Amino acid sequence: xxxxxxxxxxxxxxxxxxxxxxxxxxxxxxxxxxxxxxxxxxxxxxxxxxxxxxxxxxxxxxxxxxxxxxxxxxxxxxxxxxxxxxxxxxxxxxxxxxxxxxxxxxxxxxxxxxxxxxxxxxxxxxxxxxxxxxxxxxxxxxxxxxxxxxxxxxxxxxxxxxxxxxxxxxxxxxxxxxxxxxxxxxxxxxxxxxxxxxxxxxxxxxxxxxxxxxxxxxxxxxx
Amino acid sequence: xxxxxxxxxxxxxxxxxxxxxxxxxxxxxxxxxxxxxxxxxxxxxxxxxxxxxxxxxxxxxxxxxxxxxxxxxxxxxxxxxxxxxxxxxxxxxxxxxxxxxxxxxxxxxxxxxxxxxxxxxxxxxxxxxxxxxxxxxxxxxxxxxxxxxxxxxxxxxxxxxxxxxxxxxxxxxxxxxxxxxxxxxxxxxxxxxxxxxxxxxxxxxxxxxxxxxxxxxxxxxxx
DNA sequence: CGCATAACCGGCGATACTGCCGGTTTTATG
DNA sequence: CATAAAACCGGCAGTATCGCCGGTTATGCG
Numbered sequence: 001x002x003x004x005x006x007x008x009x010x011x012x013x014x015x016x017x018x019x020x021x022x023x024x025x026x027x028x029x030x031x032x033x034x035x036x037x038x039x040x041x042x043x044x045x046x047x048x049x050x051x052x053x054x055x056x057x058x059x060x061x062x063x064x065x066x067x068x069x070x071x072x073x074x075x076x077x078x079x080x081x082x083x084x085x086x087x088x089x090x091x092x093x094x095x096x097x098x099x100x101x102x103x104x105x106x107x108x109x110x111x112x113x114x115x116x117x118x119x120x121x122x123x124x125x126x127x128x129x130x131x132x133x134x135x136x137x138x139x140x141x142x143x144x145x146x147x148x149x150x151x152x153x154x155x156x157x158x159x160x161x162x163x164x165x166x167x168x169x170x171x172x173x174x175x176x177x178x179x180x181x182x183x184x185x186x187x188x189x190x191x192x193x194x195x196x197x198x199x200x201x202x203x204x205x206x207x208x209x210x211x212x213x214x215x216x217x218x219x220x221x222x223x
Numbered sequence: 224x225x226x227x228x229x230x231x232x233x234x235x236x237x238x239x240x241x242x243x244x245x246x247x248x249x250x251x252x253x254x255x256x257x258x259x260x261x262x263x264x265x266x267x268x269x270x271x272x273x274x275x276x277x278x279x280x281x282x283x284x285x286x287x288x289x290x291x292x293x294x295x296x297x298x299x300x301x302x303x304x305x306x307x308x309x310x311x312x313x314x315x316x317x318x319x320x321x322x323x324x325x326x327x328x329x330x331x332x333x334x335x336x337x338x339x340x341x342x343x344x345x346x347x348x349x350x351x352x353x354x355x356x357x358x359x360x361x362x363x364x365x366x367x368x369x370x371x372x373x374x375x376x377x378x379x380x381x382x383x384x385x386x387x388x389x390x391x392x393x394x395x396x397x398x399x400x401x402x403x404x405x406x407x408x409x410x411x412x413x414x415x416x417x418x419x420x421x422x423x424x425x426x427x428x429x430x431x432x433x434x435x436x437x438x439x440x441x442x443x444x445x446x
Numbered sequence: 447c448g449c450a451t452a453a454c455c456g457g458c459g460a461t462a463c464t465g466c467c468g469g470t471t472t473t474a475t476g
Numbered sequence: 477c478a479t480a481a482a483a484c485c486g487g488c489a490g491t492a493t494c495g496c497c498g499g500t501t502a503t504g505c506g
Contacts (some may be wrong), residue, residue, distance in 0.1 A: 031483065034246035050364045055463060068467095068485045077464070128365075136420060137360045140353075141273045146420075153421045183422065184431050191414030197359060197369075199406065200374045208407050215438055254453065278493060291497095293457040299495070 006167055007097045013159045014093060014152075016086040034220040035073050035083075037063050042084040046131040051145070052136035056080065082148050085135060089156050091128040096120060112170075113220050116183060117213045124189045133193065171220070181216045229390055230320045236382045237316060237375075239309040249399035258296050258306075259284050269354040274368070279303065290404050305371050308358060314351040319343060336443050340408060340436045347412045350437075356416065373419040394443070404439045411435040 018032060041062040045054045056077050060070040075081040099119035107115060123129060139149040164182060165171075171178040189212075192205050199205050241258060264285040268277045279300050283293040297303040323342035326345060330338060346352060362372040388394075394401040412435075415428050423426055 001408075026322075034483085048364055050274070052273070053364065054292055056465090057463065065488090066485045069483070071466080072483060072485095075465080133417075134360070134364075136417060137357070138273055139420060141276065141357075150276060151418060154365060154423060157421055157423075179427075180430055180434065183427050184434060186421075187414035187418050187428075187431050188411055189414070190417055191410035191412070193361055194356075194413055195406075195410050195419075197362060197373060198380055198409075200380070204323075204406050209412050210257055211403065211407060211438070215434070257453085279491065279495090289455045290457090292453070294496075295453060295455095300493090 006163060007101060010097060010159055010163045011090070014090055014156060016090055018083070019090070033062070034065065034069070036153070038070065038073055038080070039064065039083045039087045042080055043088065043127060043131045046084065046134045047127055051134050051142070054081065056083070078144060078148075081145060083153050085148050088128050088132045088135065089152050090125075092123060092132055093125055093130065093156065093160070096123040099123065112168075112216050114213065117216060120185055121189055121209065124193050125158075129193070133190070137168070173186055176220050181219045184219075185212065185216060202214075228384060229323060232388045234313070234317060235318060236311075237313055237379055238262070241304065242313070254296075257288065257292070258370055259285070261288065261293065261296055261303070262306045262310045264302055266311065266350060266354045269357045270350055271306065274357050274365070275302065277307070283317055301308075301367060304368060307354070308371050308375050311351050311355045314349075315346060315355055315377065316383070318349055318351065319346040322346065334409065335391075336440050337436065340439060344387050344412055344432065346374055347416050352416070356413070400442050404442045408435065408439060 018035060030080050038059055041059045042054055043061060045058045047060065054077075056070055056074070057067060060067050066098065068177065074083065100116060103115045103119060110216045135145065135149055136153075139146040148201055160182075163181060165178065168178055169176075188208070192209055195205060241255060246277045261282055264282045265277055265287060268281045272281070277300075277308070279293055280290060282303065283290050297306065319342055322345050323339060326342060327335065358368065358372055361377075362369040383405075384402060388398045388401065391398075391401055411431070415432055420430060
């Protein structure tokens with residue numbers, strides 16, 4: 001398995017179109033840059049004000065861009081949302097892969113399980129994941145958003161599952177267990193993130209997380 | 224341990240004031256009834272439209288109550304929200320206790336762990352829990368709501384933890400494990416609920432849930 | 447029966463977000 | 477240099493939600 005190949009393949013599979021080829025022209029490059037800044041401001045608004053806080057005015061103001069320019073890049077709010085959705089999924093995968101392969105190179109393959117759990121937990125702590133969560137929850141009660149979000153989530157999961165099975169040949173024929181371990185970790189980490197409020201004590205979350213890691217390790221060792 | 228006593232004590236500890244004593248007067252009784260209907264309509268709006276869908280107009284319309292009457296019961300939107308928060312926490316505990324003690328009586332105490340997991344999973348499937356989730360997420364980015372939500376969540380957790388330790392004498396001195404099992408289940412079930420969208424396949428969620436149950440059972444057996 | 451109180455009604459202005467438009471500046475091309 | 481095209485600007489009307497108010501109906505009490 002070549003780490004860089006896998007990383008590139010996974011990322012390119014869900015890369016937003018506008019990220020693909022940086023144009024040579026000055027104007028278009030600046031335009032793409034502004035667009036990117038707007039999308040990232042959208043992520044900020046999402047994190048700070050929830051889905052209903054993702055307004056065209058707020059995003060434009062945060063970028064020091066006029067509402068007219070905003071309209072030029074994103075004629076409607078929903079088109080902005082679509083760009084944010086793409087960006088968030090892409091960054092989510094990117095963060096995990098970067099962390100994972102960096103740590104793997106440094107600490108060695110025998111700690112693979114712990115490294116993967118740690119990298120995923122790190123990826124959950126990011127701004128982008130917070131934005132993902134806001135979108136996920138909002139999509140439960142907003143049909144328009146769901147129409148954008150669900151296909152993206154489906155594709156993300158598809159790419160993730162496919163490449164994961166190929167990336168961990170150690171699990172061999174037990175790839176159902178690998179998938180289960182991955183699903184379990186994703187579920188647990190999302191729950192942990194949301195229990196920051198109900199569980200005032202940080203140690204409680206940490207204990208649950210450690211137990212989750214042990215469960216995944218056990219799933220691997222018994223194969 | 225007397226089940227009914229425990230149930231009453233836990234519920235009364237977080238019961239909304241307006242539920243306490245039903246007044247004798249016709250008028251006041253009808254008023255309390257209308258108020259209750261408004262709160263429940265608030266839950267519906269929350270589930271169907273998220274926190275930003277919880278508007279005074281929407282709630283009033285759903286109850287076939289004028290905006291004036293609405294204003295009479297809840298002068299501001301935030302007061303309505305406060306009532307909904309109280310109601311949601313109360314119902315969440317109520318649903319769990321009802322299910323748990325009913326199943327315990329029917330299936331016997333040796334299945335306690337499985338029954339508790341099942342009852343909690345059931346309580347997570349309810350409308351009220353969906354509303355709880357919306358409030359929890361919205362409270363992350365809305366200071367006013369957080370000021371209402373966090374104390375309520377704190378109190379809920381406090382009552383839950385205290386009574387749980389008393390209700391399960393079997394765990395004896397291993398009450399840290401009991402707490403860990405409870406925290407783990409709460410975290411996992413919330414994550415599972417939210418992964419309904421990303422995991423298209425229902426069987427995957429079910430597998431993760433079953434594995435969670437086994438983990439809790441293991442925690443109990445090894446004590 | 448009559449007055450006081452509580453419950454309910456519908457409309458007002460203020461604010462904020464959306465989508466759209468005409469006009470202006472900056473960059474590319476012949 | 478002139479013209480086209482792309483990027484950016486600021487304001488307008490439409491809509492929805494909010495908090496608030498004066499007025500109306502129903503109930504409780506002497």
